[in-house]
Amino acid sequence: MKEELLTDALLREFLLGKVGDAERERLEGLFLTDSEARERVLVVEQELIEDYLEDNLTTEDRENFLLRYGQTSEQQQQLRISKAIKDWALRENARIQPVSVGLSGWSRLLATMRLRPFFVIPIAVTMVIAIVCLAVWLNSRMTRTAIAEELAQLNTPASLRETPEKMSGLQLSPGAVRGMEKELVLKRADLTGLVELTLLWVQKEHYPTYRAEIRRLTGDEPFTILNLQPDQDGIRLRLPARILSRGQYQVLLTGIDANGVAGTTEEYLFTLES
């Protein structure tokens, strides 16, 4: 896809019917044949709908928008669904927010109780620490969520069929087989983009899918990747290199049978050096 020829502004014009025939033809062709371009068009379309719902469109754009997105009952239902999702998110966020403004309520309570300053200061400090801890915890939780999402996306069967440009491939044997072999040691600087681990499965029992848990052996919480499908070389697991830091890593690979029951687990280890 030629990024420079496909800006958000152009796509908005296209979606509102404000481009010439030749450009429209080009964009429609890209939309049908280039999956990346298609997704970009749909992302911009979603934002256009969002702008309509927030009343951010000019009168002309609003009219153009409604001629395309508000005519049939199906289209109107789509708009209602978008609105329902947005309203839910705003409602939920408004509900959650009072937690962070709890201080003012607390202050009022203190005032009512007429506490002396030497009580108020430690309490305020404790509350500030608690809020900072909560913020740090929320931040790390969101980061974890994003990584978990990314891992799931990278390891879908469709994603695994693609071969990204920057990818290092590594083959790992399970601990039991490796036995006398030296443990695999990698240089952090050698890894860029994605790392694809091919986990050899040497057990007699084979499974339709596998579950992988990867973690650094320093007490980090593991990330779990579900629904990995085996191929002739083993079970492939992709990781973004940027989430890997110095230390020893453990991958636990568990076979999952057709009924979703966990079977044999194999352990794989590798070490990352700076």
Place this chain on the structure above:
Amino acid sequence: MARDSAIPPESFEEILAWLNADRDVAAVMYVQLRHDLAKLFMWGRCGDPEGLTDEAFDRVAKKIHEVRPTYEGDPRLYFRAVANNLIKENHKKVKTHVPLEDVDLPDRQTTEIDEEIAADMEECLQLCLQKLGANKRELILAYYAKEKQAKIDHRNELAQKFGITVETLRVRVFRIRESLAECIERCLKRKAQGK
């Protein structure tokens, strides 16, 4: 309204074979192409995108035996050309557009969704949010936390927090939101059929 397409089985098979040699891949492409053509009709301001999509496939099915052997390039572009003709024909047929005041707008401007529809929507939304899983739900929640100008800064901050670009964040949210919207749509359809 979508109508039942009457593509003969052999033409249908030929369309699949034209789209891709692997039948499974072709089937996925076929479903996506239907969806995408409906979008083209919608963007072309046609009142019945689903029906016109059927019509486009019918037309291609009728001509595929003669077109396929000589056509060069991505077959989806041939479908685009057929769709384009249909849009032009549709505009000729419907000389006048529906005046804006006659368009049944969603609730913000004019209509009040009646309570039953609103209740169904809420029920389906909650059901689908449950199915979505906590991580995705939290991401959607965070992404739509702000409106208007404030949302731009907020989304930049959110992308920074996740260590990804805003573009990646937009695509990620788009995919989640699409699956959520599809789930709600299916749920509403089931409810409508049950009444």
